[in-house]
Amino acid sequence: MKILLYGIWGVYNYGCEAIVRGTVNSFSKMYPGATIYYASFNIEDDARRLSGCNVSLVQRPFKNPLYKRAIRKLLSYMGVEYHIYVDSFDLIDNYDMVVSIGGDMYTISSSGEYPYSLMKFGDEVLARGKKYILWGCSIGPFEAKPKVLLLMKKHLTNVSLIVGREVSTIEYLKALGITENVIYAPDPAYKVAVENEKVMEEPVLGDIKVIGINLSPLSSLYFTRNIDEAISNQANTIISLIESFSCSVILLPHVLSNHEKDDDYGYLKGIYEIVNNKYPEKITIVNNDPGFIGLKETLKTCDVVIAARMHCAVNAITCKVPAIFLSYSKKSQGMANLVYGNSNFVMDLALFNNTKSVIEKIHEISKIDLLEFYKNVDQLKNESGLKSVKKRINWE
Numbered sequence: 001m002k003i004l005l006y007g008i009w010g011v012y013n014y015g016c017e018a019i020v021r022g023t024v025n026s027f028s029k030m031y032p033g034a035t036i037y038y039a040s041f042n043i044e045d046d047a048r049r050l051s052g053c054n055v056s057l058v059q060r061p062f063k064n065p066l067y068k069r070a071i072r073k074l075l076s077y078m079g080v081e082y083h084i085y086v087d088s089f090d091l092i093d094n095y096d097m098v099v100s101i102g103g104d105m106y107t108i109s110s111s112g113e114y115p116y117s118l119m120k121f122g123d124e125v126l127a128r129g130k131k132y133i134l135w136g137c138s139i140g141p142f143e144a145k146p147k148v149l150l151l152m153k154k155h156l157t158n159v160s161l162i163v164g165r166e167v168s169t170i171e172y173l174k175a176l177g178i179t180e181n182v183i184y185a186p187d188p189a190y191k192v193a194v195e196n197e198k199v200m201e202e203p204v205l206g207d208i209k210v211i212g213i214n215l216s217p218l219s220s221l222y223f224t225r226n227i228d229e230a231i232s233n234q235a236n237t238i239i240s241l242i243e244s245f246s247c248s249v250i251l252l253p254h255v256l257s258n259h260e261k262d263d264d265y266g267y268l269k270g271i272y273e274i275v276n277n278k279y280p281e282k283i284t285i286v287n288n289d290p291g292f293i294g295l296k297e298t299l300k301t302c303d304v305v306i307a308a309r310m311h312c313a314v315n316a317i318t319c320k321v322p323a324i325f326l327s328y329s330k331k332s333q334g335m336a337n338l339v340y341g342n343s344n345f346v347m348d349l350a351l352f353n354n355t356k357s358v359i360e361k362i363h364e365i366s367k368i369d370l371l372e373f374y375k376n377v378d379q380l381k382n383e384s385g386l387k388s389v390k391k392r393i394n395w396e
Helices: 014-030 043-049 066-077 116-127 146-158 167-175 227-245 264-278 291-299 310-318 331-340 349-353 355-365 370-382 386-393
Strands: 002-006 035-040 056-059 097-100 131-137 161-164 182-184 210-214 248-251 283-285 304-307 323-327 346-348
Touching: 002 014, 014 035, 014 131, 014 291, 014 310, 014 386, 035 043, 043 056, 097 116, 116 131, 116 146, 161 167, 161 386, 167 182, 167 331, 182 386, 210 227, 210 310, 227 248, 227 264, 227 349, 227 355, 248 264, 264 283, 291 310, 304 310, 304 355, 310 323, 310 331, 310 370, 323 331, 323 349, 323 355, 331 346, 331 370, 346 349, 346 355, 349 355
Parallel strands: 002 035, 002 097, 035 056, 097 131, 131 161, 161 182, 210 248, 210 304, 248 283, 304 323, 323 346
Antiparallel strands: none
């Protein structure tokens, strides 16, 4: 039995690393005799980052010819959409099941793109009699593009199984009339290094002495095209937090990419340099690329974490450190509800420029019942839903 994990661009994104590790853990429990493969664009780098994970890596073919990109750009000036299929069908016949682990790939991006290529690949998997499963995913909304919505509804209805990671995805699919092939299970990240968490003699939040902050260019692009201005504004907010709480701040990259618009480290380094000019003893940045598991050692030193990358917030939460989600999509709403029972600790990312709002939110989260918070986190770590998932997959 051979299972292929497919869809992500690389585990340089710590959230994607967590998804791969957590998915391998879950499918190894469901199908002990199966061999699990991950389709990688960069086998050498991904293999290093996935050290200790029981997964085999295979090369993911990629086709993006220059002439098609030129055609696409030309047509875009004319207001005509032209989609390039970049994947290859060559891998499909080698596997019994393909598991899409894109997380939030089934959404519309800040640039208006939708997963055309991934959908086409999934449709071909199904056409060849294989199972195609969306695993640990957030889906939608697509109402801003009615044509895409129609295509997506047809595609999602035919998918073998959709395993949503938060209730809002389940409810959105239900509103679209898609229920028969849908089930809930917690995000795969909750199954990674579950024992590695902050230990407090008395679980009571006191003074906020250390704040961990993750900000990213990708999330900022949902609100502005002026990255330099975003860096300046967010640095000023961090300076105000240091002054208000007399605290230290640790900047937490969660994606280290060669692409400037997706690279947390380069973005946070710009913020660090501004804050460091005023408070060099109060600001640090994680610069040793520790990966999802390694970052936990830093997260455990924080009293609270504020994160634009959802999986950075989840990473903190699995360490039992309260986190505020800086939201640019609906996935944060659903995830926060699972952890806190409400969406009180979700902030629109644009509000991070409003220092007063951020300070108030930090004061609010410092008063939560930590015992209740720990209970919810433990439930997410222990709740697998694997028996139900295996029954719905119906594959032996």
